[in-house]
Amino acid sequence: MRAAHVHRLILWSLLILFAVYFLTPMYVMVSTSLKDMEQVRNGSLLSLPTSPTTEAWAKAWSGACTGTDCNGLKPFFLNSLLLVIPAVLVSSAIGAINGYVLAKWRFPGSETMFAFLLFGVFMPMQVVLLPMSQVLGWLGIASSLWGLILIHVLAGIPSTTLFFRNYYVGLPDELVKAAMLDGASFWQIFFRIVLPLSTPIVVVTLIWQFTNIWNDFLYGVVFSGADSKPVTVGLNNLANTSSTVKEYNVDMAAALIAALPTLLVYVVAGKYFVRGLTAGAVKG
Structure with missing residues (x-):
């Protein structure tokens, strides 16, 4: 004892x-x-x-200089909000549908397609910078918020598909087969049976995507324009802007402002994230 x-x-x-x-x-x-x-x-x-x-916080929000612009982090923060909400929702929705198809509606070549999607999870982001730049130029949305949203949606689809597919593999096939015998369509089965059972993995995917997109710096600095830079780029510009006196208190306040959304997400929904993981989100 x-x-x-x-x-x-x-x-x-x-x-x-x-x-x-x-x-x-x-x-x-x-x-x-x-x-x-x-x-x-x-x-x-x-x-x-x-x-x-709280003077440092006020200055970091609306008065600190990021290069020649002295409007603080506020415009960059708002850009990140406008970016992260549609990017998270769209990439998670596409991943849910992909995972549902690959887990419950097998077809010739489905395993090969899943393998290619997995390759997207582990591929270094730097490899796709040039091809993505060319595609955004062809679409006419380079250096815009819409271009950043598209980039994050495409980059997030492999991960969201992996999460949902591995979760749906654990759902009984009898549920889908019984619904098909009752005459339910593809979308009826998905929205009325599969999706209501997906709360744990939906929470995991939303938190995962939100964190990755909000904290991203590489895509933000490469693909954004003057009016579409996310908060991570704004924070970098603020910290590297030279002045006569280095205001460390403003830099610290700015870093906390940039980190607050992800901190709040984990404080509010952290326990659901852990439950979702243990419910099978990352099973092999």
Whole structure:
């Protein structure tokens, strides 16, 4: 019994140590963002703000300079919202339909098609930059928000298809066969039987896609124009804009503003994400 208590004490000590280690950068960012520049210069990195202020947050949102533009992160944040919502919904919807077809409506060549889609999951993003640029140019949507949405939809289809296909493989085939015997069509089976049973994997896919698209920098910096840059590009421009005084508190506040949506998503829906994974989202 005493040995069990010792083991539990060691386990909790290690967990607390790791938690402190991983949360320390977040603490530094939050505390620095609440200081003015005098406190930043005169205090230590880990010191608490003596007179907390949100001036750095206000400046990061609407007054900080990103190059020659001094409107803060607000326009970039709004661009990311306009980008992430349709891209997540469309890529998840297409992945759900693809997964349903590949899992329950097998046809000659379906396994080969799934293998090609899997190749898209592991293919480096840098490989497709030039072909995607050419396609966007042909479509006339290069350097636009619509072009970015299309890029993220296409890039997300392999992952969403993989998630839904592996989840639907675990659903009993008898459900589909019974519905077919009753005269239900392809879409009736999907919307009335399969989709209502898909809540765990839908949550997993939405969170996965939202996080990937919101945090993406490569596609944003390559394919966006002057008026369509996402928040990650805006944050990079803000941090690299040279001035007479480096305002670390503004940089920290800007980084937190850019990270808030993904943090909120995981705080609100994190437990559903874990349940969805354990329900079979990433089974082989």
